[in-house]
Amino acid sequence: MEQIVLAPLLQVIFDKLANPVLQKFADYWELEDMFKKLQRILPLVQAVIQDAEEQQATDKSIRIWLSQLKDAAYKAEDLLEEFTYMQNYKPSLIPEALSQAKHLRTLLVYSEDGLLEVPSDIFSSFIYLRVLDLSGCQTKLPQSICDISLLRYLDLSNSHFDELPSGISSLCYLQSLNLFGCYNLKCLPSMVQITGLRHLNIFGCEALAELPQRIGMLVHLQTLPIFIVPIRLRKQDKWIRIKGHSLLPARLSELKHLNLRGELKIKHLERIDDVEEAKSANLRNKEYLESLGLCWGNKGEDLIMNPSSEANVARFQERKHHVSGPSEEPETHATTSNQDSAGEVLACLQPPKNLKKIFIVGYPGIGFPHWTLPNLTEMVLISCRVCVQLPFIGHLPLLRSLRMEGMDNITHIGPEFYGEHVVSFPSLQELFMRDFPSLRDWLIPNGKEIFPKLSKLVLRKCPNLVSLPLFLSLKHLEIQSCRSIILNSTEELTLLSTLIIEGFDDLSSLPPNLLRNNPHLTCLTIKSCPRLQSLGPDFGCLTSLKSLSIQWCEELSLLPKGFENLNALECFVISDCHSMEILPGNPLGGLRSLQILSIENCCCLSSISVGLQYLTALKHLTVMYCPNLAGLPDSLEHLSSLLSLAVISCPLLECLPEGLKHVKTLQSLEIRSCQRISDLPEWLDCFASLRTLAISELPNIKSLPVAVRRLTKIQHLSIQECPHLQRRCQKERGEDWWKVAHVPHKYISSSQQQ
Structure with missing residues (x-):
């Protein structure tokens, strides 16, 4: 022993x-x-x-x-x-030896893992520094940063500190301060001494509740993406702040002398109870302002007005912790009095004529002012739930995109929307409408041409709307959570390239001419139509179709006639079609261009046809959550282009088909939650190109085949929730360790990385 x-x-x-x-x-x-x-x-x-x-x-x-x-x-x-x-690999430290570089002008500190520690006195030596990038700083900033008296540019974006050093206001030559994504930052110090400041980026500073008083004295300031209207202080609260040497908040009137450029979002306009204060902001004379957001309540917290910022926003939202702050205030509900005052405030916030984009969020008024905005290209109205009339904007010559959401009281779209011109919305290309629960009629004025260039229409949650105008130029149509009768208005469309139909509880079949009249359709998605039984007899005419997705159509039991004629189809996803029992060979056999096939959660599916052998262009095959599927066809051997195969949660599947060993191109194989599989095949090394092997929740597999050792190109091996393999593949001491030791990246069990 x-x-x-x-x-x-x-x-x-x-x-x-x-x-x-x-x-x-x-x-x-x-x-x-x-x-x-x-x-x-x-x-x-x-x-x-x-x-x-x-x-x-x-x-x-x-x-x-x-x-x-x-x-x-x-x-x-x-x-x-x-x-x-x-x-x-602890958080990166700025080397103290760097302090010997007495005449350094630019210092950009890069931390590979995004964690940065700053020694307390490191900056005392850098008196000539002009540019400093410390983005990703994790803790408090050292007070010595305030010694860099000649600093022009300071980047502290995506950092975790909750306050800036009080002496930062002494950086009187500072021109740019980037605080983007500092989501823990609770307050700003007085900046009145930084008279040359031109750019102050506080986007994503979600804990920030107000701006410091006298920010309006920074007359050279050009960039200020967010202004927060403060809670109006009572006299005793003001006295308490003054006595405690705390800053008073900046009022909206401080925007008056600022010559801002680019974008500006004004938050918490419900806090304004003086119309004159709104007027004194002097927005109409800020001729270099391009994008303006006017937000009531908390609905504007996540509003992104600049699409180029979305990647950065996603980055800091992934990293941020929960912070309490103004975003946790209760939502503002409109009363009759603040409906009237909100209308007056909005009228006094008239934008400049050169404005290109406007966003109005949470507005509690009943109507919109008539503004002259000849250069406007984009308008967004969100959660204006009290409004009874849409704005008068049909005459705007350059408007290309219009988005309207959460308009509870709009019952009809009529003449007031289009205006008096013969051609209404002459340049509009995209129209997005969501959550219009009371909308019943969409009227078309006689003798008018409307939306002549409209190419994209997205209509969601309009349950009482029964018809649409005819938009002959439409190429992209998405209709979701509406009544099926509305689809009858789409049969005369002929230029569609993308069609998305989703959330129709009463739809049993598609309108007869919808597919027939759109032979150039390239993308078709049908989701959440539980009573849909037929896709119509004209499916075969869609010879340009490249992408088809059918999901959550529980009563659909057969693929449509003519399916085999979809010669251009490259991607086919069928999911949650629980009446589908078999994927027959003939329809699949004609899909010679198919590259992606995904079969998901079809609980009655018991067989996939041998027609797979004709899919010679197929690169990615996924079969998952099919509890009655007993096996895959041997015809997989003809899939000469297959790169990845994933088989997930098919409990009746006992083994991989032997024909699969002839697929020399396979690079990725994933098998998960197939409890009857007791062995991996010894011919696994036939996959000479395999780079990734992932197996999980296969409790009956006792050991790995020797073939794994012969997979010379494998880079990634993942073994999760396989108790026998977990034990046998333990580093250095497991019986199967020698079979996997050559794999560069191994992930064995749920908690161990080797």
């Missing part, structure tokens, strides 16, 4: 605890007390272990205990290895 020897392993652990690198890790994470305790206890444990090792031959219980302890010791060793790794 093999003896269990633990003493040498415990000595290794003891030596690692004394490692200076690990000591630094304990210091950094405040774990030094725990590490010291371990160092005291381990010698005592070693003595007990040595005694137990001598008795294990005669005492079975001691042997079991040693075996369990051995596993725990290996895990402890792995954990210490991970701690050492973390210490070596």
Whole structure:
């Protein structure tokens, strides 16, 4: 019987605890007390272990205990290895030796992992620095940053600090301060001394509740993407702030003398109770302003007015923690009095004539002012739920995009929307309408040409609308959560390239001429139509169709006639069609251009036809959540272009088809939650191009085939929730470790990365 020897392993652990690198890790994470305790206890444990090792031959219980302890010791060793790794890759530090560069003008600090620590006195030497980028700073900024008196540009974006050093206002030559994505920042210091400041980016500073008083004195300021209207303070509150040397908030009137450019979003306009204050903001004379957002309540918190900012916004939203702040205030509900005052406030916030984009969010008034905006290209109206009439905008010559959401009280669209010109909305290309619960009629004035260039219409949640005007130029049509009768208005369209139909509870079949009249359709999506039984007899005419997705159509049992004629089809997704029992060979056999086939959650599907053999262009095949599917066809051997195969949650599947071994192009194979699979095939090494192998939740697989060792191009191996394999593939000591040791990137079990 093999003896269990633990003493040498415990000595290794003891030596690692004394490692200076690990000591630094304990210091950094405040774990030094725990590490010291371990160092005291381990010698005592070693003595007990040595005694137990001598008795294990005669005492079975001691042997079991040693075996369990051995596993725990290996895990402890792995954990210490991970701690050492973390210490070596701790947050980046600015090297103090850099302070010798006395005449440095530009310092851009890049941290690969986005974590940056700043020594407290590092900047005292950089008196000539002009440009400093510390984006990604994790903690407090050092006060020494205020010693860089000649600094012109300071980037602190995507940082975690909650306040700026108070002395930052002494940087009187500063021209640009970037605080984008500093979502913990709660307040700004007084900036009145930074008289040359031109750019102050506070987009994404979600905890910021107000701006400092006298910001309006920064007459050179050009960039200020957000202005927050403060809560009006009572006299006693003002006195308390003054007495405590706290800053008073900036009022909207401070915008008066600022010559802002680019975009400006004004938040919490419901806090204005003085129309004169709105008028004094002097928006109409800010001729270089291009984009304006006017927001009531909290609906404007996530409003992105500049599409180029979306990637940055997504980045900081992934990283941010929950912060309490103004966004947690209750939503403002309109009363009769603030309906009237909101209308007056909006009228006084008249934008400049050169404005290109306007966003109005949460507006509680009943109507819109008549503004002259000849250069407007985009308008967005969101959650204007009290409005009874749409704005008078049909005459705007350059308007290309119009988005309207949450208009509860709009019952009809009529002449007041189009205006008096013969051609209404002459340049409009995109119209998006969502959540119009009361809209019943969409009227067309006699003798008018409307939307002559409209190419994209998205209509969602208009449950009472029964018809649409005829938009002959339409190429993209998306209709969601409406009554099926509205589709009758689309039969005369002839130029559609994209059609999306979703959320029709009463739709049993598509209108007869909708597909027939649109032979140039390239993308068709049909979702959440639970009563749909037929896609019509004219499916075969869609010879230009490249993408087809059919999802959540529970009563659809057959693919439509003519399906085999879709010679241009490249992507086909069928999901949650629970009446579909078989995918027959003939329809699939004609799809010679098909590159992506995904069959998902079809609970009655028991067979996939041999027609797959004709899909010689197929690159990606996914079969998932099909509980009655007993097997895949052997005809997979003819899929000469297949790059990836994923088989997920098919509990009746017992093995991979042997014909698959002839697919030499396969690069990725994933098998998950197929409980009857008990072995991976020995011919796995036939996949000479395989780079990724992922298997999970296959409890009956006892070991890996030797063929895995012969997969010379494999880069990634993932084994999750496979208890036998997890044990056998343990680093260095598992029986199958030698089969997987050559794989560069291994992920074994749910918690261990090797």
